[in-house]
Amino acid sequence: MSDWIEITQLDEIPVLGSRVVKTDDMDIAIFRTSDDRIFAVKDACPHKQGPLSQGIVHGTSVTCPLHSWKIDLASGEALGADEGCTNVYDTKVENNMVYLRMPVD
Amino acid sequence: MKQNLVLIGNGMAGVRTLEEVLKLEPEKYNITVFGEEPYGNYNRIMLSPVLASEKTIDEIMLNDEQWYSDNNITLHKGIKVTGINRARREVIGEDGTTAPYDRLIIATGSTPFMLPIPGADKYGVIGFRDISDVDTMLEASGKYNKAVVIGGGLLGLEAANGLMKQGMDVTVVHLMDRLMERQLDKPAAKMLQKSLESRGMKFLMEHATEEILGDERITGLRFKDGTEIKADLLVMAVGIKPNFTLGQESGLHCERGIVVNDTMQTFDPRIYAVGECVQHRGIVYGLVAPLFEQAKVAANHLVEHGIGRYEGTVTSTKLKVTGIELFSAGDFSGDEHTEEMVFQDIAGGNYKKLVVRDNKIIGAVLYGDTIDGTWYFQMMKDGTDISEFRNTVLFGQHHLGDSGHGDETRVAAMADSAEICGCNGICKGDIVNAITEKKLFTLDDVRAHTKASASCGSCTGLVESLLAHTLGGDYEDAPSKKPMCGCTDYTHDEVRSGMIQHELKTMPAVRDFFEWKTPDGCPACRNALNYYLLCAYPEEYEDDSQSRFINERAHGNIQKDGSYSVVPRMFGGLCTPSDLRAIADVADKYNVPEMKVTGGQRIDMFGIQKEDLPAMWKDLSEAGFVSGHAYGKAMRTCKTCVGDTWCRMGTQDSTGLGVKLEELTWGSWMPHKYKLAVSGCPRNCAEATIKDFGVVCVESGYELHVGGNGGIKVRVTDFLTKVETEDEVLEYCGAFSQLYREDAHYLERTAPWVERVGLKKIKKAIIDDEKNRKALHARFLISQKPAQIDPWKAHADGKNANEFAPIVIT
Numbered sequence: 001m002s003d004w005i006e007i008t009q010l011d012e013i014p015v016l017g018s019r020v021v022k023t024d025d026m027d028i029a030i031f032r033t034s035d036d037r038i039f040a041v042k043d044a045c046p047h048k049q050g051p052l053s054q055g056i057v058h059g060t061s062v063t064c065p066l067h068s069w070k071i072d073l074a075s076g077e078a079l080g081a082d083e084g085c086t087n088v089y090d091t092k093v094e095n096n097m098v099y100l101r102m103p104v105d
Numbered sequence: 106m107k108q109n110l111v112l113i114g115n116g117m118a119g120v121r122t123l124e125e126v127l128k129l130e131p132e133k134y135n136i137t138v139f140g141e142e143p144y145g146n147y148n149r150i151m152l153s154p155v156l157a158s159e160k161t162i163d164e165i166m167l168n169d170e171q172w173y174s175d176n177n178i179t180l181h182k183g184i185k186v187t188g189i190n191r192a193r194r195e196v197i198g199e200d201g202t203t204a205p206y207d208r209l210i211i212a213t214g215s216t217p218f219m220l221p222i223p224g225a226d227k228y229g230v231i232g233f234r235d236i237s238d239v240d241t242m243l244e245a246s247g248k249y250n251k252a253v254v255i256g257g258g259l260l261g262l263e264a265a266n267g268l269m270k271q272g273m274d275v276t277v278v279h280l281m282d283r284l285m286e287r288q289l290d291k292p293a294a295k296m297l298q299k300s301l302e303s304r305g306m307k308f309l310m311e312h313a314t315e316e317i318l319g320d321e322r323i324t325g326l327r328f329k330d331g332t333e334i335k336a337d338l339l340v341m342a343v344g345i346k347p348n349f350t351l352g353q354e355s356g357l358h359c360e361r362g363i364v365v366n367d368t369m370q371t372f373d374p375r376i377y378a379v380g381e382c383v384q385h386r387g388i389v390y391g392l393v394a395p396l397f398e399q400a401k402v403a404a405n406h407l408v409e410h411g412i413g414r415y416e417g418t419v420t421s422t423k424l425k426v427t428g429i430e431l432f433s434a435g436d437f438s439g440d441e442h443t444e445e446m447v448f449q450d451i452a453g454g455n456y457k458k459l460v461v462r463d464n465k466i467i468g469a470v471l472y473g474d475t476i477d478g479t480w481y482f483q484m485m486k487d488g489t490d491i492s493e494f495r496n497t498v499l500f501g502q503h504h505l506g507d508s509g510h511g512d513e514t515r516v517a518a519m520a521d522s523a524e525i526c527g528c529n530g531i532c533k534g535d536i537v538n539a540i541t542e543k544k545l546f547t548l549d550d551v552r553a554h555t556k557a558s559a560s561c562g563s564c565t566g567l568v569e570s571l572l573a574h575t576l577g578g579d580y581e582d583a584p585s586k587k588p589m590c591g592c593t594d595y596t597h598d599e600v601r602s603g604m605i606q607h608e609l610k611t612m613p614a615v616r617d618f619f620e621w622k623t624p625d626g627c628p629a630c631r632n633a634l635n636y637y638l639l640c641a642y643p644e645e646y647e648d649d650s651q652s653r654f655i656n657e658r659a660h661g662n663i664q665k666d667g668s669y670s671v672v673p674r675m676f677g678g679l680c681t682p683s684d685l686r687a688i689a690d691v692a693d694k695y696n697v698p699e700m701k702v703t704g705g706q707r708i709d710m711f712g713i714q715k716e717d718l719p720a721m722w723k724d725l726s727e728a729g730f731v732s733g734h735a736y737g738k739a740m741r742t743c744k745t746c747v748g749d750t751w752c753r754m755g756t757q758d759s760t761g762l763g764v765k766l767e768e769l770t771w772g773s774w775m776p777h778k779y780k781l782a783v784s785g786c787p788r789n790c791a792e793a794t795i796k797d798f799g800v801v802c803v804e805s806g807y808e809l810h811v812g813g814n815g816g817i818k819v820r821v822t823d824f825l826t827k828v829e830t831e832d833e834v835l836e837y838c839g840a841f842s843q844l845y846r847e848d849a850h851y852l853e854r855t856a857p858w859v860e861r862v863g864l865k866k867i868k869k870a871i872i873d874d875e876k877n878r879k880a881l882h883a884r885f886l887i888s889q890k891p892a893q894i895d896p897w898k899a900h901a902d903g904k905n906a907n908e909f910a911p912i913v914i915t
Contacts, residue, residue: 008912016625016651020911027911034625051667054655056628063628065655065663068559081553 004092004099010036013098018053018062021100028089029053030098031073033060038091039073040100046071046084107135108207110407111196113186113351115140117149118380118396119212120168125404127176133408136178137204139196142235143183145169149235150393151576153260153426156239156267167544179204189355191373208375208407211352211363215345215381215391220255224317230339233264242340246271249337253277253326255314257284259422261342262297265306266426268340276307276334278314278326288422288433292449293456293472300429300454309334345391347382362389367414369403377403385417392420397546405594412594412620421482423475423573432478435468435485436460443467448499457499464492476516477501479569490863493823516570525567528560536568540575548572563817590629592621597850601637610642612649628654633851636738639774640846643888650905656736658908660896661718664711669718671710672735673725674771677745677763677783678706687728695721705742705780707733719909723901731895734772738852740779740842743767744792748785748802757802759785762831766800769835770842772892773885776849776858779842794822797845797855798838803827807834811841811867812859820856823864826872840871840878843885 013019013032020043021028027043029052039060043053050066060073070079076088090101110126112119115138123136140146146168154160173180181202188197189209196204217232219225229249231241245252246268254265257279269275277284283294298308309328317339318325325335347362358364358372362384369377369385379399381391390396395418405413421434439445439460448457453473459481460468465488469481480501484491491498519525521534539545539555551568552559558568588594595603600619609615612634616626626634631652638646650658661669673688688708692700698712713721722732734741745763749755763783770781782793783800793799795815799822801808806829810822825841828834844867849858859867871878900909 005914007914012907014651014907017908019907022911022913024915030912048665051663054659054663054667056631056654057651058625058627058631059623066665068628 004101007098007100010038010093010096010098013038016057018055018057020051020053023102027051027053028100029062030091030100031057031062033057033073036093038093038098040089040091041071041073041076042087042089044086045069046076046078046086047082052086107133109205110134110136110208110210111204111206112136112138112210112212113189113196114210114212114214114380114382115142115144115146115180115182116212116214116380117146117167117393118214118400119210120146121397121400122210122212122377122379122403122407123176123178125401126407129404129410130408131176134208136176137196137206138173138178138180139184139186139198139202139204140180140182141185142237144236145173145180145182147236152233152236152239153263153267155236156242156264157270162236164541186351189351189376191355191376194375206375208377210403210407211357211371211376211378211382212380213348213351213382215347217341218344218346219341220314220343222314222316224319224323225341227317227319227323228321229319229323229337230317230341233260233340233342234345238340242268242338243271245338246273250274251276251335252338252340253334253336254340254342255279256342256344257281257308257310258287258342258344259285259424261340262301262424263426264340264342266301266304268338269304269306273338274307275305276309276336278309278312278328278334280311280313282311284308285424285433288437288470289431289472290437290458290470292451293431293433293458293470296451296454296456296472297424297429297431301426345381347384347389349382352378352382360384367402367416368406369399369415370406377407379403385415388417390418390420392422394418394420410594410620410622419482419486421478423478430471430473430475432469432471432475434478434482435466437468437470439468446495446499459499461491464490464495466491466498474501476570479566479573487861489861490865493864516567516574525571526555526557526560526564529556531555531557533571536571537575540572545572546576561817589633590627592616592623592626592630593619595619597633600634601641604637605641610638610645612638612652626652632738636774636776636851640888643891650908657738659715659718660722660732660736660900661713661715662736666712667715668711669713669715670735671713671718671721671725672703672707672733673730674733674742674767675707676767676771677743677760679745679760679764684728684730687725687730691721691724691728694724703735703742704744705733705735706744707735707742709735716909716911719901719903719906722897726895726898726901730897731771732897737774738777739775740767740770740773740781743770743781743783744796745783746785746790748783752785754788755785755802756804757785757807759783759791759800759802762800762802762807762834763791765831765835766838769839769889772895773842773846773889774892775842775846776851777854779845779855781838795819796822798841800834805829807831809834809837809841812855812864814854814856818856823859825864825868836878836882837871839882839885841867841881843881843888844870846885846888847881 018029018031028040029043031039043051045064047069050064052062054065055062061070063070069082072079076086078084092099148165148167151165184198187199194206217234231238252268252273252275254261255278257277265275265277284298313329314326315329316327323339325333327333349359349363352363353359363378364384365378371378380396399415402413402415424431443460443462446459455473458470459466466485471478519533523533525533536555536557545551558565589597635649635652655663697710701709703709743763743766745760748759766781779797781798782791782796784791784793785802793801794810795813799810808827809825811825813822814820
């Protein structure tokens with residue numbers, strides 16, 4: 001089983017922007033789209049581990065700042081002709097609070 | 106309820122239209138395709154290499170049957186359409202198959218023109234158009250020896266070459282006195298003929314065929330002059346005629362082809378026509394490049410986006426005979442109002458001719474070295490004024506590709522292992538394989554699949570040449586106008602002028618007005634629009650940090666490990682002991698792992714964690730430093746030499762002037778990075794002649810140079826003018842900077858900008874027109890007011906703090 005973890009107020013994440021969540025063993029990037037949907041992916045591009053949190057968000061994808069791979073935020077898959085995938089995590093927003101669900105091993 | 110879309114003609118133009126439709130709105134139509142040939146869609150212009158055994162049929166298939174089923178397209182192959190019932194909106198096939206349509210595309214292409222001479226119906230007399238013709242030729246080459254090709258044009262020569270490769274004895278019969286008379290002038294045609302003769306091809310020039318001899322099968326030809334020649338196979342390649350019978354019988358207006366308007370619609374607006382069966386603005390095209398543009402426009406209209414218009418295509422041709430490089434475009438013969446520029450080295454096998462009218466290239470013929478064909482062709486289409494580089498234009502765009510490639514830029518001669526893209530380590534073989542295996546057509550395709558030319562772009566010319574070389578020259582993806590990005594069909598210039606004309610002051614307003622296809626745009630257009638708005642409305646527009654690349658959002662350069670670098674500004678490269686001490690203290694305090702002196706005469710600190718940036722900036726700010734903008738599409742540095750304060754050669758105070766210039770321009774956002782330099786004498790120790798704006802001091806004043814580049818493609822500046830005082834230098838610098846800011850496309854450095862618009866235009870705006878110069882300078886000063894608020898201090902004071910602070914959970 002797994003638990004929802006309180007992350008931050010929705011307003012603390014910029015529209016079309018991101019925040020980095022640091023956990024004990026990795027960084028997770030939390031994104032907010034223009035229609036206020038929230039996505040969470042591992043903050044590492046499948047290409048060369050670039051910090052996706054630092055990329056530009058458009059639609060429901062983010063473009064990696066290092067070599068411009070485009071990653072689908074919902075699936076973590078690379079879009080276009082590139083091939084690769086990064087982990088995605090469940091999120092939800094309740095009463096303006098953003099929650100993240102971490103898998104438990 | 107989905108509508109029905111029917112395509113008649115399963116060839117390149119029609120299927121390309123479907124592909125464009127599927128790309129835009131995959132769910133809009135139920136699609137049905139009728140094709141006369143028993144195959145999927147193949148690359149017809151690659152039939153010549155198939156005939157020459159350089160390629161197989163499989164290699165030239167563009168869409169196999171899987172593609173049709175993957176896209177839920179009903180394919181009726183091998184079925185000829187015999188009628189269109191426009192009243193019932195129904196297509197009828199020869200076997201009785203019917204298909205209802207809401208929209209119909211006719212792409213029936215063309216057929217070879219067969220000379221109406223006696224005996225033309227004998228066995229062994231064929232055209233050169235489809236796979237079955239190639240099969241006939243291959244079969245004949247196994248059984249017979251003598252082949253004759255009538256027609257010394259592009260197709261005829263390719264057929265003759267292929268037959269020769271199959272071991273046949275081939276004679277080309279041509280009515281005119283020179284080969285490819287529609288593409289080549291006399292000298293080039295002569296060179297081509299000689300080269301083909303040396304490979305064993307025979308020619309009978311100025312020969313008209315009177316009769317084809319033989320009983321059931323051809324045995325020979327008799328000419329009008331009474332002479333005869335033996336032949337077991339005759340290929341007629343004298344031209345094509347558009348296939349418009351079906352259109353005509355259905356009552357559509359036809360002349361030499363099915364007449365269409367600029368949205369590719371026929372007389373019946375439910376019926377579109379594309380490709381070689383079409384007559385547009387009086388022109389019937391027989392090449393591939395126009396088809397792609399037509400397909401795009403038709404598709405755009407079919408999905409009811411309704412903004413594309415087809416306005417005709419300037420075409421170029423390239424002969425696909427291995428080992429012979431030949432390029433032709435536009436009006437190569439000229440008239441009394443044109444001039445010719447010719448480079449001729451018959452023995453060396455090189456010939457170049459450009460036809461020029463009013464300093465613009467209107468035609469080109471290249472034989473031997475054709476690497477610059479794409480460049481000349483681009484200038485033809487852009488109407489580039491060549492007056493500034495007339496004396497070297499014939500020698501080609503010698504900086505094509507990376508500096509140092511030199512003669513190796515001839516892509517054809519390069520080994521498969523030759524590295525084309527130095528950034529990503531992509532070799533010629535990788536690119537050629539990707540082009541053939543993945544059926545890539547455009548530069549963007551190649552970039553997406555191989556990454557070649559996707560980073561710094563310096564190998565773009567090479568990749569384009571490879572694309573042309575691999576696919577055949579008429580494949581150039583050369584839309585007459587280039588949209589800003591995939592989100593819009595409008596160009597940079599159209600968006601920018603529309604933005605100002607209609608006073609669009611926010612990004613959503615611009616996207617809304619120009620009917621953007623994506624809700625938020627993409628990284629390319631967001632950055633560009635943010636800059637354009639900032640440039641147009643410096644006092645009102647609120648910068649959108651989410652529409653900036655991370656470097657500009659975090660005011661540091663992101664490094665490969667995700668850390669950042671910090672470069673404080675050192676005006677003119679000058680510094681004091683206490684400046685250096687302050688930087689050293691900051692470096693100690695934040696455990697900076699590495700420091701380096703930059704080429705722009707300042708100090709770079711590497712390996713800074715993002716969350717440490719604001720505190721570090723605070724310390725630097727308190728020591729008097731501002732951001733060096735070493736990370737931005739912005740004014741970077743002003744490099745200086747020592748000048749007359751110390752140097753025995755110095756003529757002016759170059760250091761002092763450098764400081765003033767940097768004080769004037771720092772903080773300014775630009776279309777791309779922008780560097781300045783001031784040298785104290787013509788020895789030019791500050792390398793001012795490879796900068797965007799460079800000053801070379803002389804005894805009598807200051808020489809101003811613009812448009813230089815020391816990076817991707819080294820380019821020496823153009824001389825702008827000479828002035829007498831420092832105040833003038835500052836005014837000209839402000840004016841030039843502002844002109845560049847207002848006129849260049851986003852991500853276009855001054856060097857390509859100057860080449861694109863021409864130095865003449867820049868001189869006219871800045872040198873000849875004093876009032877305009879002062880106005881430009883004044884606008885630059887206005888835009889500098891908000892721009893010279895130091896971003897580091899602002900962030901140290903808490904601006905945008907969320908950007909830098911991670912959320913920690915345990």
